[in-house]
Amino acid sequence: MPADVAVKICGLRASADVVAAAEAGARYVGFVFFPKSPRHLDVSEAAVLASHVPAGLCKVALTVNADNAMLDALVAAVPLDMLQLHGSETVARVAEVKARYGLPVMKAIGVGERGDLAQLDAYSGVADQILVDAKPPKGADLPGGNGLAFDWTLLQGRVWRCPWMLAGGLTPNNVAEAIARTGARQLDVSSGVESTSGVKDAALIHALVKAALEA
Numbered sequence: 001m002p003a004d005v006a007v008k009i010c011g012l013r014a015s016a017d018v019v020a021a022a023e024a025g026a027r028y029v030g031f032v033f034f035p036k037s038p039r040h041l042d043v044s045e046a047a048v049l050a051s052h053v054p055a056g057l058c059k060v061a062l063t064v065n066a067d068n069a070m071l072d073a074l075v076a077a078v079p080l081d082m083l084q085l086h087g088s089e090t091v092a093r094v095a096e097v098k099a100r101y102g103l104p105v106m107k108a109i110g111v112g113e114r115g116d117l118a119q120l121d122a123y124s125g126v127a128d129q130i131l132v133d134a135k136p137p138k139g140a141d142l143p144g145g146n147g148l149a150f151d152w153t154l155l156q157g158r159v160w161r162c163p164w165m166l167a168g169g170l171t172p173n174n175v176a177e178a179i180a181r182t183g184a185r186q187l188d189v190s191s192g193v194e195s196t197s198g199v200k201d202a203a204l205i206h207a208l209v210k211a212a213l214e215a
């Protein structure tokens, strides 16, 4: 079992989700702050949920084009370990958020075709981590968390200047293949461990983490 595979379970909404992620061996838990999402939490809900997260598990707040007022409120109320920027934040904005809050920043980039890869190079020079996710379909309500995979062969042979995570349509059934095809050592999953949209399933969380750690 390679000890160096890390899994992030994103979009947790209940303390039972936190327990399942921790017991399964996830290394990161993600909280979504995006009102259109079925996984959205308000700041006070997140403050309570984050207080249930065991030490050692990295608590990530996912925002989409959030302004400083929103991030100020979030960081003041919720004990966080990382900020995930999942909108169209520029390289300069990533640098600004890093400097303002003193927290590691992970920038998510949607990949649909080879031409999208250049952005990964640009952001990997400033972000602490990059999240290589599927590009949302045109007209989608959500910029992420759509349960769609992309062509993993696009990532073969790629290296970046910072650590990275693979996301997009990962499930207990395909995560081993995703690792084999991309060489990813970190994986982020949301829909693939849900029983219905926005509702996490403890058995699927356990199955996904087990499959990733055994790949």
Ligand SMILES: O=C(O)c1ccccc1NCC(=O)[C@H](O)[C@H](O)COP(=O)(O)O
Pocket: 010, 011, 030, 032, 034, 037, 038, 039, 040, 062, 064, 086, 133, 142, 143, 144, 145, 146, 147, 148, 149, 167, 168, 169, 170, 188, 189, 190, 191, 192
């Ligand atoms: O999950 C959401 O609802 C969401 C909403 C707005 C922006 C991003 C969102 N999710 C981003 C994530 O980090 C997901 O874990 C990632 O896109 C993978 O999602 P999935 O394909 O569902 O596993």
